[in-house]
Amino acid sequence: MVDAEIRELMQSFVLSxxxxxxxxxxxNDEISKGLNRTTNALANTKCFPTYVQDLPTGDEIGKYLALDLGGTNFxxxxxTLKGHHEDTVESQIYAVPKELMIGPGVDLFDHIAECLAKFVEKHDMGSAYLPLGFTFSFPCVQMGLKEAILARWTKGFKCPGVVQEDVGRLLREAIHRRGDVDIAVVAILNDTTGTLMSCAHRNPKCRIGVIVGTGCNACYVERVDRVDLLKPEFKRDKKHVLVNTEWGAFGESGQLExxxxxxxxxxxxxxxxxxxxLFEKMVSGMYLGPIVGLVLLRALENNVIFKRDSKRMEFAAALRANPNSFHxxxxxxxxxxxxxExxxxxGILQDLFxxxxxxxxDCLKLKYICECVAQRAATLIGIGISVLLNRIEEKDTVVGIDGSVYRFHPKFDAYMRKTIDKLAKDKIxxxxxxxxxxxxxxxxxAAVASKQK
Structure with a gap:
């Protein structure tokens, strides 16, 4: 048990x-606003149509390249899709140096094209025609399956010359400049769309994809008649389209204050x-550590933790000097x-201080601080998932989730389910x-797009 002082310090994190x-x-109101053409400009959650309208059947066959850019690595x-819901994956991670995250956009895309060429050479596929799906995990307005206009950078990227440009074109131009590989960029998507598609390949009930990692976002399958922003020609033959909510921006109009x-x-x-x-800053991996660091600093300054340690104020000074040192x-x-034990x-406290x-x-107090911050984050994610579950007409739905926060936190799943069970009672x-x-x-x-062709 922790004492009343630390509980009082953390009270603002406990949601009633x-x-x-x-x-x-x-x-829910914000999602409705984002889907409507007349109110979309006022919405924080932009609910961009992805133009992905077919889920995988599990029978797809062939070799496809994928490029996944969404943080400090890509x-x-x-x-290799083998049908019968089976596949094999070979992959390589490449770094995005800090200078490329803030340098000219052309340099970033040239670096990506160079790494693509190295990968193709390593796997001895130089002469093959290679359809590529490009996961670009930043807010984009999709103009079609192969065209996505970057709305704004997030996650520490600030490359000039990319905002309001088609990232598919920028990648194609970088590949063309090299001229040494035959790679066709056939689809651009968000990481949440990739998560949904990947899970749907294994389980056809998947209708929601969520990422809780460095950043945070969600997509879901929506009826085309509810998606005002979707061009009319995409409503004729299909009943559904995946919608990229961009829910990380929720709260920018004051809803979270x-x-x-x-x-x-x-x-x-x-x-x-x-x-x-602002929503992302309350739930994602880029910010949860710094939030705990600031709370720990306040606890040290107010003599709530390490009370009997003579170096308490030295610990506070170290945190003040490097507020992001709590990862x-x-x-x-x-x-x-x-x-x-x-x-x-x-060990963490020894590394820090x-x-x-x-x-x-003191260990129990620190654990309680972490618990409150993580539980609030999971509750907020649970609220968002509940909204999407209740919008989907299927009674039995699978939610596909990826991201380091969800994957590695021992209780995040349980915290989330507790909230979903309250707010989406009628759903399985x-x-x-x-x-x-x-x-x-x-x-x-890329496979589904190629099959349509």
Missing amino acids: DYQVQELYKRF RVLLV FVRTEYDREVDRTSLNVSSQ TKYISEIESDLFP FTITR GTEKASIE YDIMLSEDGSGRGAALV
Whole structure:
């Protein structure tokens, strides 16, 4: 048990039933606004049609390339689809150096094209025609399956010359400049679309894809008559289309102010994209660690933790000097740690502050801080998933999820389900961890697109 002082410090992270219900209502209203052409400009959740209208059957056959860019690394994959819901995946991870994340866009795409060429050469596919699905995990307006206009950069990217440009064209031009590989960019998609497609390949009931990793987003299958932004010709022969909600931006019009804390505001204030992606900043891996770091700093300053440690203010000074030194992975590790040994927690505190042996009491307090921040994040994700589940007409739905926060946190799934069970009572649902979602899913979109041709 932790004492009243630490509970009081964390009270602003504990969402009441009223707050959960109100957030659900606001979230649902925002999705409706995003789907409507007349209100879309006012919506934070832009609900972009992806132009993906067919889910995989599991019978797809052939070799497809996939490119997955969504953070400080990107992956190139060769996916061999074998039918009968089977496939094999070979992949390589390449780094995106910091200077390329903020340098000219042409340099970034030239680097990607170079890595693609190396991958093709390594796998001895130089003479083959290679359809490629490009997972580009940033807010885009899809103009078609192969055309996506970047709305804005997120996740620390700031490359000039890319916003309001077609990223598919930029990649095709970079490949063409090299002239040494025959790669056809046949589809551009978001990582959530890839997650949904990857899970649907394994389980045909999948209708929602969610990412809770460095960033956070969701997509789902919506009826075409509800998607006002979809061009009329895409409504004639198909009943459904995948919608990329871009829900990370929820709250930019003030809808989250009644639950945001001073720590959320500080994290936002010091971010690269101030006042944007406010929902994402409460739930994703890029921000959860820094939030815990700020709470821990306040706890140290107010003599709530490490009370009997003479170096308490030195610890506070170290955190103040480097507020991002508390990494998000620590939250998962601390919540996985065993009482009363707290071997992992003590190791983290030694790395952070050089403290030799933190007390059980201090380890419990830190664990409670992590628990409150993670549980709030999972509750918020659960609210969003509940909104999408209730919008889908199927009674029995699978939700495909990927991302480091969901994948590695020991209780995130349970925290989420607790919220979904309250808000989507009439639905039968299951949550499926995506295997290589944003990569394999890109290849599957490329396969489905090639099959249509």
